[in-house]
């Protein structure tokens with residue numbers, strides 16, 4: 295040190311404070327950038343602090359464009375607004391950033407206003423005096439460039455250049471992470487869309503297969519082989535239909551397309567419905583079911599059908615994953631001011647490793663269920679999502695292999711009603727009568743199988759394979775009920791329904807939409823064009839008992 299220079303005790307402490315401040319700024323930047331969904335926004339949000347600390351007034355962030363052919367401007371500050379439009383795209387090798395990108399090395403340009411280097415002429419024109427550009431690299435992948443610049447001095451000190459390098463590294467990792475998340479989300483969305491389309495496309499053929507198997511069941515046959523083949527077909531088609539429904543539900547739930555019809559119900563209602571639906575499965579495995587109802591009604595605010603669907607999944611799993619002749623208990627109670635439903639079995643149990651992932655989509659354990667594997671590993675995902683939509687939680691417990699399983703659903707309690715609901719007398723059954731039914735569906739197989747089934751149930755059936763023909767036939771036969779497919783080429787079901795409603799022959803006809811689309815918006819659309827009912831395919835023989843005017 296030059297002895298003649300007076301000692302300035304402040305210098306080292308100033309530097310210490312400066313490096314502490316910069317360290318803290320780098321730390322904050324890393325935290326902000328590495329958790330950001332959009333690093334471009336975050337960088338522009340961070341720049342005011344960098345500007346103040348590093349004494350720079352300009353930054354420019356280029357990213358490699360989608361087809362990797364050039365750089366495109368992601369964000370910048372300090373560049374004259376009319377110049378920004380001109381640098382939206384930069385070729386590799388062009389100016390400082392294009393050169394840093396092409397060579398994948400940092401470039402620091404100093405004394406720019408006195409420089410004749412062709413690379414710096416672009417920024418020289420903006421009045422910039424020093425410019426430091428770092429390539430954004432992740433491994434050997436180039437993601438873009440990040441530059442800082444100043445209009446007020448001709449160079450940067452080493453500490454400042456080191457800071458630029460560090461922050462560029464953070465920005466590169468942040469962009470890489472954001473790209474990865476975007477790709478994962480896109481892939482996930484495409485998977486959801488694919489599943490929804492697949493399930494939807496399977497509904498039409500299923501409708502006709504299901505109706506045809508019903509027809510076969512209704513036709514007496516003395517041949518035992520034929521009878522057994524028919525029963526197998528009937529059983530299997532029901533399994534496929536359930537899988538398709540589950541697939542549709544899981545995609546609707548993940549896309550947030552399920553609307554709940556909330557009302558005050560009791561847990562007893564939920565258990566009754568779930569037990570009713572799962573009883574055939576429980577019985578087919580020869581299990582004993584013990585129901586432990588709560589002494590008093592437990593009220594929850596819920597969608598009865600959806601909540602019962604969740605509990606049904608648990609009961610069917612208990613049946614599937616318990617060797618035949620097992621014991622299954624289902625109970626309701628109030629615990630810690632919440633409604634609790636428990637489904638307990640003495641079956642194959644769940645390993646510790648599986649317990650932590652059991653609610654994940656498509657997750658199945660290696661242990662084979664008693665009746666063979668016929669699920670896709672989505673039932674529990676649906677159940678958990680449904681429970682969550684009701685503000686509740688679900689937990690799986692097991693002491694391990696062959697030690698049985700317990701599923702505990704906890705739901706918020708609803709207040710009990712002020713008055714007990716009035717008991718309404720049971721409706722008097724309407725006697726069966728044959729109806730005049732017109733089926734309009736462009737899919738000949740679906741139309742034919744539905745027609746055969748409907749005829750076998752004693753109704754007079756007419757079929758048209760398009761909207762125009764349907765209207766002509768309606769004028770001729772004056773149907774009491776029309777089953778009308780929505781997705782038809784040319785005049786679709788909505789247009790056909792509007793036209794039918796204008797015909798005097800159909801003024802009091804019940805028109806029922808048949809469709810693969812069952813969301814609230816679809817139902818609303820059906821109502822608005824004049825449909826009385828909206829039925830989602832595949833429909834089975836139950837639809838016959840739902841026809842207005844029939845009770846079988």
Ligand code: ADP
Pocket residue numbers: 607611612615639641642643644652657658659660661668669670671672673674675698699
């Ligand atoms: P699926 O039953 O169609 O495979 P789920 O999502 O309903 O799909 O269940 C996921 C997995 O969780 C099952 O494959 C099974 O390994 C395990 N599991 C679910 N319920 C039980 C149970 N009661 N006992 C043992 N294992 C179960």
